[in-house]
Amino acid sequence: MTALVIAEHDNASLKAATLNTVTAAAACGGEVHVLVAGENAGAAAQAAAQIAGVAKVLHAEGASLKDGLAENLAAQVLAVAGDYSHILFPATASGKNVAPRVAAKLDVAQISDITKVDAPDTFERPIYAGNAIATVQSGDAVKVITVRGTGFDAAAASGGSAAVETVAAVSDSGKSSFVGRELSKSDRPELTAAKVIVSGGRALGSSEKFNEVLTPLADKLGAAIGASRAAVDAGYAANDLQVGQTGKIVAPDLYIACGISGAIQHLAGMKDSKVIVAINKDEEAPIFSVADYGLVADLFDAVPELVKAL
Template sequence: MKTLVWVEHDGKAVKDATLAVVTAASKLGEVHLLVAGSGVDAVAKEAAQIAGVGKVHVADNAAFDHNLPENVAPLVAELMGSHDAFLAPATTTGKNIAPRVAALLDVMQISEILSVEGPKTFTRPIYAGNAIATVESSDAKLVLTVRGTAFDKAATSGGSGTVEAVGGGSDAGISSFVGAEIAKQDRPELTSAKIIVSGGRALGSSEKYEEVIVPLADKLGAALGASRAAVDAGYVPNDYQVGQTGKIVAPQVYFAIGISGAIQHLAGMKDSKTIVAINKDEDAPIFQVADFGLVADLFSAVPELTGKI
């Protein structure tokens, strides 16, 4: 089976989310990558070094700048004539491209796979991760999105893939890139951080988030996260949200501070290697998944913890 993996990149380097997809694709068969964009030679060379990659298709065209899905999906559908499966990371952009590819191929997409059980059999979460479904496809072509936290990341070196330019592709003329407001910070990216400190609605305000959560994250060199309730209350930007409708994370250590542990939030962080919860409600659901739990007032416990690190 030949697989085609869409490479998520920023125009300069391959993003970590792609590495987990390569691992998933390798369980199905030969791995080919697609690097689409404008002036992406450096990205293509980096992609060719990923362990297990056989070939890198490079579509260098201004139409693929910013990875507009309306332009990328027809290119993928065309390349699927010589591939059996298309895989993309279950990121915002990946989840924007894959459904369009599935529609063009007239097949069913299987979303956020957690494991590969057979050539056309996969597991995926349902009911916010409270149940795992085993799904078998009967379609001739597969279209899959991959939950990055479920697979190990492929090594970024050791590969010897060949780079091949592909033609085709044009501006569909139905969408255009207007602009992007990207939050810049010195902290690790939330989805790839080894330590995450998240705060919940119990903090009460953005000022308290800054006062209690940020110093602890600074001491640990951690990324900042938050529950949906904290984001909805305006304590922090949407980029911080961890959960089913936010970002799915699986760091080495996850601090859940003032977070009750609603299903929506647990779906985004329960695969963390070690979970530390601090909450004054001893019956909070977060303690059911926590490896270490402290029933205490966060406004006194967290500063004390920060001071002892």
């Protein structure tokens, strides 16, 4: 058995989710290979070769792969899929876009969002917003899997010495074209990769208060800023800050929830955090059921005091 990990990268460096996916692939048994498909992505391919546990890197280089269009990337995966028992994608926007296309073409069932590998054909994945864990066994010859990064430790980014093999790039499918990309720029860590996250909820009352209260604390801790769905829907925070089942799944070392009640949807996105601190004046708030440390207090008093203490 050999597993193929589809690397997520920006043509220069690998995204962190790739390392978690390599760990999941190693748990499936057998060798782990990594596919790096892009244009001028030699640096990313070399970085993949350094990952501990990777036996081979397949490097596909071509203009059709520059922007990671799902149709072209799926075709590239299918071009090499015949040699593999498992094909694993990070459960990111890109992975969720490509994996179903590959599974459909191979006529197999996709196994989504796994958090544990029990056996080469048996996997665990959360259902019902994380309130239950389903154990899924697949009889398909090829398992197409997306991996929830928070469920697996990241593989070591150095220490490996895999061979890099060049494979022919597929031609452009012509079904889609890259028009443009609008990227949010911030000096803060990326939300899904941050070690510390400070999140705010609807209790903050306005976007002005959201920034006024949370920004000093995040600055002190070098933290990323997150938000509940209620805060995003109310316009207090941007969509890309949303943590939860329909937002981003995070598992930082420290998660500080300010004025967040702890609805199931939000808990599904952050309850794997190593340490959870909740600040809420409602002592019955569900967030306290998952918090390691809880402070029943008005956040408008508690957070500035915390900033002063730091």
